[in-house]
Amino acid sequence: MTTSTEPEPGMVxxxxxxxxxxxxxxxxxxxxxxxxxxxVILVIIAQVAVPGFLDIGNLKVxxxxxxxxxxxxxxxxxxxxxxxxxxxxGGVFAVAGVLYATLANSMPVGLAFALMVPIxxxxxxx
Numbered sequence: 001m002t003t004s005t006e007p008e009p010g011m012v013x014x015x016x017x018x019x020x021x022x023x024x025x026x027x028x029x030x031x032x033x034x035x036x037x038x039x040v041i042l043v044i045i046a047q048v049a050v051p052g053f054l055d056i057g058n059l060k061v062x063x064x065x066x067x068x069x070x071x072x073x074x075x076x077x078x079x080x081x082x083x084x085x086x087x088x089x090g091g092v093f094a095v096a097g098v099l100y101a102t103l104a105n106s107m108p109v110g111l112a113f114a115l116m117v118p119i120x121x122x123x124x125x126x
């Protein structure tokens with residue numbers, strides 16, 4: 001028995017797949033962009049179910065309503081990248097929103113003051 005990797009005379013060595021073969025490229029694309037595909041499918045389903053889903057007015061409302069959560073998510077991304085883990089962010093975010101709503105709606109203070117109080121109180125907590 002020989003341990004050589006060379007084929008015996010008269011035998012042809014089977015070609016090996018290159019490192020960047022088509023199969024691995026497809027798997028790589030699928031792993032990178034699968035969530036984008038899911039998002040596109042969900043948007044198509046939403047448009048079929050609710051015909052006005054992709055209207056400009058609705059998209060503006062969706063973006064305005066998700067902007068605060070998006071900002072918190074971006075901030076938490078940096079915390080997680082740095083190795084930290086903070087569960088209090090959601091609670092501080094909620095308390096600051098309730099405090100602003102209470103001050104802005106039921107207290108005789110200006111909107112600027114109602115905005116500064118939650119920032120001053122939630123900033124050091126979070």
